[in-house]
Amino acid sequence: MAEMIEAGHLTVHAQLYRFIQEQALPGSGVNPEQFWTGFEQILSELIPQNQALLAKRESLQTLIDDYHRQHKKPAPGHYKQFLTDIGYLQPVPQQAEIDTANVDAEIARLAGPQLVVPINNARYALNAANARWGSLYDAAYGTDVIAEDEGAERGKAYNPVRGRKVVAFARQWLDKIAPLEEGFHQYAIAYQIQEGQLKVRLDSGKISGLRDAKAFVGYQGEADGPKAILLKHHGLHAEIQFDANHPIGQADPAAIKDILLESALTTIMDCEDSVAAVDGEDKTLVYQNWLGLMHGTLTTSLEKAGKQVQRAMNPDRQYTAPDGSSVTLKGRSLMLVRNVGHLMTNPAIQYQGRDIPEGIMDAVITSLIAKHDLLKLGKFQNSETGSVYIVKPKMHGPDEVAFTNTLFARVESLLDLAPHTLKMGIMDEERRTTVNLKACIAAARNRVIFINTGFLDRTGDEIHTSMLAGAFAPKAELKAMAWIQAYEKANVATGLACGLSGKAQIGKGMWPIPDQMHQMMETKLGHPKAGANTAWVPSPTAATLHALHYHQVDVFAVQNQLKAQAFDGLDDILSIPLMDQNRILTSEEIQRELDNNVQGILGYVVRWVHQGVGCSKVPDISNVGLMEDRATLRISSQHIANWLLHEIVSKDQVQASLEKMAKLVDKQNAGDPDYIPMTPNPDQAIAFQAASELIFAGTTQPSGYTEPVLHKKRLEMKSRVD
Numbered sequence: 001m002a003e004m005i006e007a008g009h010l011t012v013h014a015q016l017y018r019f020i021q022e023q024a025l026p027g028s029g030v031n032p033e034q035f036w037t038g039f040e041q042i043l044s045e046l047i048p049q050n051q052a053l054l055a056k057r058e059s060l061q062t063l064i065d066d067y068h069r070q071h072k073k074p075a076p077g078h079y080k081q082f083l084t085d086i087g088y089l090q091p092v093p094q095q096a097e098i099d100t101a102n103v104d105a106e107i108a109r110l111a112g113p114q115l116v117v118p119i120n121n122a123r124y125a126l127n128a129a130n131a132r133w134g135s136l137y138d139a140a141y142g143t144d145v146i147a148e149d150e151g152a153e154r155g156k157a158y159n160p161v162r163g164r165k166v167v168a169f170a171r172q173w174l175d176k177i178a179p180l181e182e183g184f185h186q187y188a189i190a191y192q193i194q195e196g197q198l199k200v201r202l203d204s205g206k207i208s209g210l211r212d213a214k215a216f217v218g219y220q221g222e223a224d225g226p227k228a229i230l231l232k233h234h235g236l237h238a239e240i241q242f243d244a245n246h247p248i249g250q251a252d253p254a255a256i257k258d259i260l261l262e263s264a265l266t267t268i269m270d271c272e273d274s275v276a277a278v279d280g281e282d283k284t285l286v287y288q289n290w291l292g293l294m295h296g297t298l299t300t301s302l303e304k305a306g307k308q309v310q311r312a313m314n315p316d317r318q319y320t321a322p323d324g325s326s327v328t329l330k331g332r333s334l335m336l337v338r339n340v341g342h343l344m345t346n347p348a349i350q351y352q353g354r355d356i357p358e359g360i361m362d363a364v365i366t367s368l369i370a371k372h373d374l375l376k377l378g379k380f381q382n383s384e385t386g387s388v389y390i391v392k393p394k395m396h397g398p399d400e401v402a403f404t405n406t407l408f409a410r411v412e413s414l415l416d417l418a419p420h421t422l423k424m425g426i427m428d429e430e431r432r433t434t435v436n437l438k439a440c441i442a443a444a445r446n447r448v449i450f451i452n453t454g455f456l457d458r459t460g461d462e463i464h465t466s467m468l469a470g471a472f473a474p475k476a477e478l479k480a481m482a483w484i485q486a487y488e489k490a491n492v493a494t495g496l497a498c499g500l501s502g503k504a505q506i507g508k509g510m511w512p513i514p515d516q517m518h519q520m521m522e523t524k525l526g527h528p529k530a531g532a533n534t535a536w537v538p539s540p541t542a543a544t545l546h547a548l549h550y551h552q553v554d555v556f557a558v559q560n561q562l563k564a565q566a567f568d569g570l571d572d573i574l575s576i577p578l579m580d581q582n583r584i585l586t587s588e589e590i591q592r593e594l595d596n597n598v599q600g601i602l603g604y605v606v607r608w609v610h611q612g613v614g615c616s617k618v619p620d621i622s623n624v625g626l627m628e629d630r631a632t633l634r635i636s637s638q639h640i641a642n643w644l645l646h647e648i649v650s651k652d653q654v655q656a657s658l659e660k661m662a663k664l665v666d667k668q669n670a671g672d673p674d675y676i677p678m679t680p681n682p683d684q685a686i687a688f689q690a691a692s693e694l695i696f697a698g699t700t701q702p703s704g705y706t707e708p709v710l711h712k713k714r715l716e717m718k719s720r721v722d
């Protein structure tokens with residue numbers, strides 16, 4: 001039993017209590033006694049409201065389940081009327097123009113990648129904070145963006161054939177980022193600054209300026225022999241680095257050793273779906289890392305290529321401007337923090353003997369910590385405009401957004417922050433939010449800094465909400481059906497109608513195949529083209545590559561064009577992606593779908609429950625590594641639950657697949673010394689039990705969420721290990 005400390009009517013995990021008393025409160029200007037009393041008051045006022053909102057979710061779900069029991073093939077109009085009658089579809093407000101003040105440029109006025117990272121992994125979180133800048137050479141060399149044909153394979157040693165391809169690839173991008181008046185960067189042999197202008201000498205002997213001279217915005221070193229040239233295009237910077245003594249620079253006719261791209265403009269430090277934090281010990285680590293990031297003091301030591309490396313947050317970057325003045329650019333991504341949603345409670349703090357809602361805990365404590373940034377107590381400044389950016393996931397409809405708005409207002413008065421300091425990123429990832437998006441935005445119109453299509457959770461909710469309507473199409477096909485296209489399009493259209501362009505982000509979802517960068521380059525170009533000024537990437541490398549898309553597309557010009565086009569798409573959004581009733585899947589197709597889902601579930605859950613790892617790269621049935629988090633787990637478990645309910649698969653078949661895949665997953669993890677296998681007695685393995693429960697009790701999980709089972713089983717595992 002963990003040591004707990006009493007603070008008024010609160011009982012706080014001792015480690016968390018000490019962290020708050022000794023690290024988070026000092027310097028914040030918040031009196032400890034007032035903090036604990038005020039925290040308690042927030043809980044006393046808001047816990048009943050939080051519970052009522054969760055009860056509303058359940059009562060609507062019961063009505064929808066009953067409807068599907070009674071209406072096997074309802075006419076679309078009938079179904080829509082029913083949803084209106086029960087208050088699932090709410091009135092659309094006339095006016096929902098946002099009025100969010102003091103938003104940093106990275107969110108309001110720039111378009112670029114958004115990186116997400118589990119906050120409890122300091123090594124990754126620091127990497128993410130520093131992913132504002134990334135090496136294009138490394139990103140291209142290390143991934144399948146450059147094909148491995150014609151001797152260009154990746155290997156242990158540097159492959160000069162591949163290197164030449166990388167250089168050609170990168171120089172072609174320079175021609176897009178900063179085209180020359182005459183000729184191409186690929187023929188450049190020297191870069192110099194003459195009278196404040198960039199001049200590029202080509203191998204033909206010609207000297208060319210830039211087509212747009214203003215694209216040259218700075219340099220490092222000497223004007224006639226710069227160490228770096230800074231370019232700017234569509235608001236994003238690129239830096240050409242020169243070093244004739246560097247192995248890469250030596251072989252380059254212009255001594256270019258690398259091209260750095262401004263990459264992750266923003267990073268979401270995630271306390272939610274990529275994290276396993278089930279108790280006071282885990283939550284303390286989450287909050288400690290957030291404080292370290294706000295102070296700029298977080299460090300970690302790691303081994304890289306046989307060497308011990310100390311990782312810390314990067315400083316800003318300094319240049320000389322063309323007119324001789326100095327230019328400073330941020331060295332780090334602007335950080336947002338994703339709190340958890342309204343569902344879960346966590347034993348880290350108890351109020352009147354009961355675990356408190358984790359979303360309230362996160363709002364209070366992550367904001368308290370972010371106040372250190374607002375007071376400029378850190379080595380660096382995160383927000384230059386005095387805002388705290390909180391991403392709020394998994395909200396169902398406008399009342400839940402309004403509740404978060406109230407929560408943030410209460411936290412502001414507790415922490416003595418100006419009203420609307422706490423900004424809100426709304427994840428458009430539950431069906432009731434999608435179909436009432438305008439009303440959701442209106443409910444937080446002074447705080448909204450993004451609406452983002454979290455299509456993974458959204459798919460899970462799609463299945464759960466209409467669980468009783470029939471058997472869903474195979475998982476991969478769901479992504480191509482009318483509902484999701486309309487959802488994505490409506491999100492952008494609603495964002496534009498609510499005036500987000502130039503004030504906030506209209507964001508798109510995660511690229512969940514971390515090693516398939518070639519395919520990402522083809523697919524994710526669609527995001528800026530669709531009018532999204534940001535989209536999620538799973539790694540710094542993906543951020544650097546995805547940044548190229550924002551050089552290809554002027555998103556704000558696209559948004560200006562789209563503004564005139566109204567679109568609600570509601571009928572398509574409400575079309576449930578069921579399997580065609582005449583479709584007969586072969587037994588092989590069914591088995592493959594089942595095994596694939598089961599493999600993903602077990603591969604993710606075993607590391608979550610046994611090791612406390614909240615986000616993993618897990619091979620699918622074709623051995624492609626997929627990013628798995630709680631949202632992808634929600635899809636897979638709900639999908640099997642749906643097929644079980646509609647008798648596409650039997651219980652025995654699922655059980656057999658679980659047992660077969662447990663062996664495979666154990667084998668896949670055999671190289672991890674910390675791995676705790678599920679076999680030979682899977683029934684006794686806590687992770688296997690968790691996976692089974694997620695599937696077999698899938699229809700009764702609240703909104704199909706996976707966190708209740710994951711938390712319960714992880715706590716059981718932790719008590720067993722202790």
Ligand SMILES: CC(=O)SCCNC(=O)CCNC(=O)[C@H](O)C(C)(C)COP(=O)(O)OP(=O)(O)OC[C@H]1O[C@@H](n2cnc3c(N)ncnc32)[C@H](O)[C@@H]1OP(=O)(O)O
Pocket residue numbers: 115116117118123124125127128270273274454456457510514538539540615616617626627628629631632
């Ligand atoms: C539905 C949703 O909610 S999506 C949002 C939640 N999901 C996420 O946040 C995904 C974040 N991504 C990740 O956690 C990881 O990229 C994974 C788990 C998908 C893959 O991780 P791994 O298998 O360790 O990746 P891989 O071995 O290819 O790369 C590891 C390297 O990349 C870095 N890296 C990988 N992902 C990230 C990231 N998101 N941020 C920063 N650095 C990262 C690591 O620091 C490491 O580099 P290092 O050795 O210099 O420290």
Ligand SMILES: O=CC(=O)O
Pocket residue numbers: 273393427429453454455456457458509510631
């Ligand atoms: O949070 C993101 C999602 O896709 O879910």
Ligand SMILES: [Mg+2]
Pocket residue numbers: 273393394427429454456457631
């Ligand atoms: Mg999500």
